[in-house]
Amino acid sequence: MKRWMLGSLSLLLMFAVWGCNKNESANSGGKKTISMWVHVSDDNEEGKVYKKRVDAFNKKYASENVEAKIEFIPRSGNGGGYEDKVNAALTTNTLPDVITLDGPNTAAYAKSGVIAPLDEYVKDQDDLLPSIKQQGTYQDKLYAIGVSESSVGIYYNKKMLKDAGIDLKTLPTVKDPWTWKEFLALCKKLKNKYDKPAIDMQLQSKDEILTYALLPFVWSAGGDILSENGKKTDGVFNKKPTADAMTFIQTMLKEGYTTRTPVKQAFETEKYPMKMSGVWTITDLKTNFSNVDYGVMPYPVSPKTKKLVSPSGSWQFAMTQASENKEWAARLVDWMTNKDSNIELSRSIAALPVRYSSEKVLTKEFSDEMNVFMQQLKETGHARPVTPAYPQITRAFQQTIDDISFYDQNQDIQKVLDTRVKEMQSAIDKAN
Missing domain, CATH: 3.40.190.10 (Periplasmic binding protein-like II)
Incomplete structure (x- = not known):
């Protein structure tokens, strides 16, 4: 899972807080649709896990008349594609309810009013590894949750x-x-x-x-x-x-x-x-x-x-400030990064856990090489600076x-x- 490339945020930093902008969520016929963009394709292993977890979310909350819809927007070789669409959506006020973003971009997205704090909605933060909380926090508020750790x-x-x-x-x-x-x-x-x-x-x-x-x-x-x-x-x-x-x-x-x-x-x-x-x-x-x-x-x-x-840190899920259904958007963020999602993704693409609960399960399954990475991460991991x-x-x-x-x-x-x-x-x- 290559996570090196950082898309340009030069346009992003030009935008001030947008408030409650129009986005792609809908409430037609009383049904809430929660839209989500991800930076991978639907045919790679990571994308397949995301699709599977969205399907499970929809099944679990079918009685609540809520449906999550996922759109796959693969990144190009120079980091464009996905970030280009996010930047374009800023100009037209058409951001979805949930987006993915690279860890060190948290501060830039938060300061620009692109993403909203999750603290009011996500209550099990003590289960998150310190490195995950660190990379997703800006000015003492949690804005994003990592989908996996890396080293x-x-x-x-x-x-x-x-x-x-x-x-x-x-x-x-x-x-x-x-x-x-x-x-x-x-x-x-x-x-x-x-x-x-x-x-x-x-x-x-x-x-x-x-x-x-x-x-x-x-x-x-x-x-x-x-x-x-x-x-x-x-x-x-x-x-x-x-x-x-x-x-x-x-x-x-x-x-x-x-x-x-x-x-x-x-x-x-x-x-x-x-x-x-x-x-x-x-x-x-x-x-x-x-x-x-x-x-x-x-x-x-x-x-x-x-x-x-x-090093530590990787891609994250976050709720946009534009979402008109923040409670459900935050619930989807929490779902995509919960214990079950984390375990399934790790088993699929050799990702490191983001939660203590998933770590207890995964470390028993890891190869010697994976355990070297996990030990190094836990004992010496250092997040990139969180700054706009x-x-x-x-x-x-x-x-x-x-x-x-x-x-x-x-x-x-x-x-x-x-x-x-x-x-x-x-x-x-x-x-x-």
Whole structure:
């Protein structure tokens, strides 16, 4: 389940609170119709689960004369499609009752009056994992509930590592992670053995993968991208911890341990011995590359702090401010993210649980690799910043990675940070 790409919210941020706008819900003949848009297609596994759960909702509440209708609006390769339709609906006041949105966009949607608080309607919030509540909360109000959790780790080909003389029993664990220096040594050994990059870090991407997967290196070094109050990045992001993290990434490139131009599906076709990717890759490997014997190790950590930090967060369901049936819209949001929905989705697409109740069921079923992700998430998960300026901040972070990746141009890391932080700070000042 690829969740990297972040659609443009530039139009979204131009709109003020809309109030009770006209939407696609209807009350014809006394029957309430609750409309919902989702960002996936109806023929992929995630979409099939959503359709099944909507059907179950309609069956359960048939006597209440309520019907939920789901519309599938797949995202395009650059993150468009779905977000384009949401932005267009803002201009015509035709948003549905319920929408899906990526976790870090909560603040932007809430501040712009696109989504409404759920606290009045959703009462079982204590069952939600802290990371899910954190990403869905803005100014102390819960606006969205995650449909699943996710994380990123280092996939490795067991045979390729063994053939390179690596004892798999010595590999890092969540409890005892390797430092960047130790990870570089592993990469050197693998590169020398196979005369190829040791790992695909997906640096060729131009989307949310770069922020989601690489910002944890900054956190591990003791740095951050925003101040605690969310109003400052200048003097926060462009400090030494960030420079240390960027130096590690740049070193991976300089030494040829990773590349900006990897072979397509290099790990899956056993050309590279490692890949940095999310939990959803487990489903892809099981479905399409079942011959690969692999394991998963946690993030390497800063040698200065020895602190393991991993990403968290994923897509969510939220009720729009435009909904004229907020009680039922909120009930649908709660239904699509409840224990049964969460368990069914996880079993279908290897998603991590969002609730304690579903976690108790799923951890007994998880493979060793899934449990590595779950342990890492629970013990070290860190949400991306919740700020209305997130679209601009993540874009500047992605450009930072792109800038430092051109090491042959002798890019000075501190100069890059000082340049990009000005863009971030400007966006924060405007948003606040």
